[in-house]
Amino acid sequence: MRPVYSAPCYGALLSPRRFPQTATIFLSVLRAFPSMSTPTSPTSSTPRAPMLSTSDALATLLGAANAVAGAETLPTFDALNRVLAADVVSPLDVPPMNTSAMDGYAVRIADLTQGERRLPVSQRIPAGHAPQPLAAGTAARIFTGATVPPGADAIVIQEQTELAGDTVTILHLPKAGEWITAQGADIRSGSVILPAGTRLTPQALGLAASVGCAELSVMRRVKVAVFFTGDELTMPGEPLKPGAIYNSNRYTLRGLLEKLGCEVTDYGIVPDQLDATRATLREAAQGHDLILTSGGVSVGEEDHVKPAVEAEGRLSMWQIAMKPGKPLAFGAVRRAEGETFFIGLPGNPVSTFVTFLLFVRPFVLRLSGVRVVTPRALSLRADFTQSKADRRNEFLRARINPAGGLDLFPNQSSAVLTSTVWGDGLIDNPPNHVISAGETVHFIPFSELLN
Template sequence: MLTAQQALDHLLSNARPVGDSEMVAMQAALGRVLAENVNSLVDVPPLDNTSMDGYAVRTVDTQNPGSILTIAQRIPAGSIGTQLEPGTAARIFTGAPVPPGADAVVMQEDCTTPEGSTDQVQVNIAPAVGQWIRKRGEDLRTGKTALTAGTFLRPQELGVAASAGLTHLNVKRRVKVAAFFTGDELSLPGEPLKLGGIYNSNRDTLLACIKSLGCEATDLGIVPDNLNATREALRKASKDHDLIITSGGVSVGEEDHIKPAVTAEGRLDLWQIAIKPGKPLAFGAVRKSENVKDGEGGAQAEAWFIGLPGNPVSSFVTFLLFVRPFILKLQGRDEGHVQSYPMRADFDWLKADRRNEFLRVKINAQGGLDLFPNQSSGVLTSASWGDGLVDCPPGHTFKAGELVKYIPFNALLS
């Protein structure tokens, strides 16, 4: 069996970003991936402006605390002041352009009004040159790159693009993912539960994971446990999709038909990896009945295939660790590396396994990690209860108080 890193490297070495792109309005770009660099159309900010309510001054007039200046003008945001003359100050408000001649802003808390005066201000500090002034173009310069190709567009990236003067963005088309689920024991919630059957939790979990990454998801439902039905589902899924994801049927039992079905309809490159939970993970490709253009002049003759285990925790964990980075690569995002953080384990893990284990844990009030008591691959509540995973290497044990590698769920679900 391959190690987790070997399996991930193999998947990512095969993934190739989709080529098609489209121009969309700003609010339609959320959750999409930039297809090209975005250059700013303007300087941001367009002029030197103040970051505080206060008074714009010349530092040469305020070298001594207690200097009294005449208030010569008032500049709210959206207005332009005039030349600041010697011995004067401008009442100024946050975001307003600093008037010519001023080289500092003193916030109003550091100023007082001389008794009986209506047009003077006493500056009680000696400001430094540039104090509370945001310089023209300090955030973005006209013609300079504001966002780079491959950026996943979150609300803050849309804000950057808007500040740069953009109304539309060129984004990669959504990666198209088909999913189906094998198992005669499965029923959908709302249907009568079969005798000896279970409700299909993987459908909702995996489709939500796919959509959370900004993909176009197609639900092909539950496929019966037989070879012909599995082959037909693969052919249907391959036609209009970049990636096929299945859940269940990847073990070696008589009712597990994924391996022979994928082999008959395409190829299987990887089978089983040394992790727990999630050993029976499969990777390969399914032939398309008709070649589909990928936008780069080539023909996409195959749809990628990833078969996940049927146990709900195994399915969820292997999606996060392997399918997610593969999809990111298809999207053109360079974020496949899973970031872990050293954190203190507040529990013992004394039974080493030959496989790489991923333990469901939760951050406690003391800043350490607690272990969910039942680490079975069938206990999905452990993933709902937990904040993330501990990456425990093969043959490794640890005691309470030791540092472990912690992977938060919230870093793996976007």
């Protein structure tokens, strides 16, 4: 079987060994963006850049992104999906005492080794109640999660005992520590349980609560301005004129940004006019960390985003060796103090969706303070054969079938949005590679890219 990754692709950046090769790219970013807080003068039109690999484009974006300034303190209940601004350090051991892992009887092993297996039950210990020291020659009835009484060194589960009135017969000789969860077995006092930069999941909130955190310090939300270009765009609920289409990208991008926890300002549909585009950019640059647009980033006569951004700031117009989503624009727009990042996405619905997941998502997460932004990928079997290779890095919509392999959506056009709903994720297929049935491919689930 031929190697799956014979050429640079998005997956190449999943390994830390990829980063040394992008050092020159990071340097070029620093030169292009010496300070995101210092006003700069307008630059002349940027010459068209050569086609970039997806890994180099992503490295450039991440090299320019720094976490936004500012944090706030929220009740732990309200911190879901926010990003920690500071480490969460446990002030206590968890559990804070030795506890019973099962319902049963707390015993002294020494009593049992002396041959006596019938013991009087001296106390009953439910969870949440403080026990008395275990008297020699007795057993204590104990329940899951309850504190092990001082003097006891093992728990015998109730299935290995026989109770007769106030006396229990122990049918099993336990080992020291059997069915006892030791103090600090989960968390030690003073340990970092959630590092800064962690995006807070429901289980992370539970972990913070388990050490008594009622409040958490989180990064402020990333502020994103978004607008859409194209005179052909019509909002759902309005009649379609000849040549018009409904603006699906507005719903897709807003949903994706809100899922990332962004504070979104929607400037709607901007007319295909240079002056209107420039005016919207100037307004959007104020008070936002990022301006995100859809459409108008190509070089046609009606594509005004590129000249508008160049007039209001600076722009790197990229042709990325990927399919779908070849055009991508990255730069900054001047504001009263400093600059606001700008990313321009292509207008085709699937191209917009894919380029957002692969480039905008990690960029926004890095602005949010998240340190690990790489989606985890799976190695799965392809249950299809491609008819031909593409010279670009392909991102194919596919889904997992009942046999554990991958089926390919039959129409991979960048205009077919149904493929993104039908599919479970993207196959990262390197340039010039034809996938054959039975081959192991690199699959990035939407569950990772939409997390």
